[in-house]
Amino acid sequence: MIPDRVMRKIERCLALSKSANSHEAGIALRQAQALMAQYGVRQEDLALSDFDEACVLSRSGITPPRYLEYLAQLINRSFGTVSLYSARRDWSSSGRLKASGCYKFVGPRDACRVAGYAYEVLQRQLLRDRRAFMNTLSTRLKRETKRRRGDAFAEAWVAGAQQIVTPVAMTPDRQALAERYLERRYGNLQVLEARGHQPLKRHDQRAVTAGYRAGSAARLSAGVDATHREALTQGSIQ
Structure with a gap:
């Protein structure tokens, strides 16, 4: 698993590599490439680092x-986006088994x-x-x-x-x-x-x-x- 701090640093370097200052851009690009090589980061990893998910609660139970x-x-x-439904059963404060779920939306x-x-x-x-x-x-x-x-x-x-x-x-x-x-x-x-x-x-x-x-x-x-x-x-x- 690539640490988040490494991914953030690579992303910052890649952003700086688009600088109008060619000297600064060159240094940033070389730093990004060096970190990617050191930690085995691929282009797919960079793209996926922008992916996240948002969960919306539902009272629909298991199904x-x-x-x-x-x-x-x-x-x-x-x-x-793409979505999935996640459900689980928990014990309520009254001692009853209660089912709850949420829709998770995945994408940038x-x-x-x-x-x-x-x-x-x-x-x-x-x-x-x-x-x-x-x-x-x-x-x-x-x-x-x-x-x-x-x-x-x-x-x-x-x-x-x-x-x-x-x-x-x-x-x-x-x-x-x-x-x-x-x-x-x-x-x-x-x-x-x-x-x-x-x-x-x-x-x-x-x-x-x-x-x-x-x-x-x-x-x-x-x-x-x-x-x-x-x-x-x-x-x-x-």
Whole structure:
């Protein structure tokens, strides 16, 4: 494992190597090359040093519902990140075993932070709108029916929310680096099987229509799209 202080020093030297002062730039470049040779640092290591992850808490327990996975994938397409769901069980203060989880967004440091923020904002609106819709359902409905319609509403909500963010194509280089980061940090990851719902019935269509309409009205703060564009530009991989 290459010490963080070494990586930071190499990064500073490489930054100085772009100086307009050719003498200063030459010295900085030679120092960077010497450190890279001494510690076996490769270009991939330098690129990965800019990668980080942002964790957004979820109350979904061990297995998240499919609509939250859809939302995570929407964020990935919009901010050029990849994500994974991490869950664990802990003992609560009352002595009960409680499950908690979070979505982790991985990518260049600035991009993953903005992606995490965007997911948190949209998740809050999605869950709020889903609760409001559930409250409009007849109390005579079975619990199973309510849950199915609530999930259908939420999945359609994510589809409607696509129009408020601008997709960013992840380059093959960035995709490869993200996979390498995950491999180094977590080893072999299991494929997430999100919790789905039973097939929809004819009367469930109202939930789909309402969900799409509500998702279309979702909002991020005014500066998020501009901020993430700037972050992706600054953290772009050549």
